[in-house]
Amino acid sequence: MKTILLLPLLFLIGCSTPGPIFQQATMTEGVGLLYIYRPHSTLHSTKNLTVSINGERKGRLSNKTYMALSLQPGKYRVKVGKMTLTTEVVAGRSLYVRFKYVGGPSALLDYERGQLRQIKDESVVMREIANITLVGQ
Numbered sequence: 001m002k003t004i005l006l007l008p009l010l011f012l013i014g015c016s017t018p019g020p021i022f023q024q025a026t027m028t029e030g031v032g033l034l035y036i037y038r039p040h041s042t043l044h045s046t047k048n049l050t051v052s053i054n055g056e057r058k059g060r061l062s063n064k065t066y067m068a069l070s071l072q073p074g075k076y077r078v079k080v081g082k083m084t085l086t087t088e089v090v091a092g093r094s095l096y097v098r099f100k101y102v103g104g105p106s107a108l109l110d111y112e113r114g115q116l117r118q119i120k121d122e123s124v125v126m127r128e129i130a131n132i133t134l135v136g137q
Contacts, residue, residue, distance in 0.1 A: 019133050019134035019135060020133060022066060022129045022130060022131070022132055022133070022134070024094070025070070027092065027094070029091075029092075030072075030073075031072055031089075031091060032071055032072075032073060032089035032090050032092065032093050032094065032095065033069070033070055033093075033094040033095070034068070034069045034071055034078070034087075034094075034095055035067070035068050035096045035097070035125075035129070036061065036067050036078065036098075037065070037096065037098055037099070037129050038062070038063060038064065038065055038066070038098070038100070039098065039128045039132065040063060040064045040132070041063060043101045044063075044101060045063040047062075048062045049062075049080050049081040050080075050081065051079070051080050052078075053069065053071070053076050053077070053078060054077050059135055061080065061099065062135065064131070064132040065135040066129060066133070066134060066135065067134070068134070071089045072089070073089055073090055073091045075087070075089075078097055081099070083113065083114060083115070083116035085116045085117070096120075096125045096129070097117070097118050098117055098119050098125075100115045101114045101115075102114060
C-alpha cells in the first residue's frame, strides 16, 4: 500500500522544473560563455538529450531547459543527441546554440535528431530562452 501512495509523488518529483528561469551567467575574464538550449516543443517533450563538448558529456537537456558553460577560447564540437555543430568560443562573448525539432519523418521517428544551430540574433535568443530553466550539469 505504501508503494502505491509513493508512486504519484515520485512521478511529480521526476517531472519538476530543473532550476531557475533563464538569467545571464557571470563571465570570468579570459573565457567565453556557451549557452545550449532547447525551447518548448510538444514533439518528444518527455525525452532528454545528452549534451557533450569535444566528446565529454556535460549533461542532459529536457524540454524547455538550457545550460551555460564557461569555456576557454577556441573551437568546440557541440553534440546534442545525434546532432553536431562546430563553433568557436571567443573570450568575453556569449554564444547561443539551439536544439530544435523541425518537421519531417526523421523528427517523428528519432527524438535525438533535430536542428542544432548557432543563433546569432540575440533578440531571437532572448525571446526563445526567456522562460526556460537552467538544467544542472
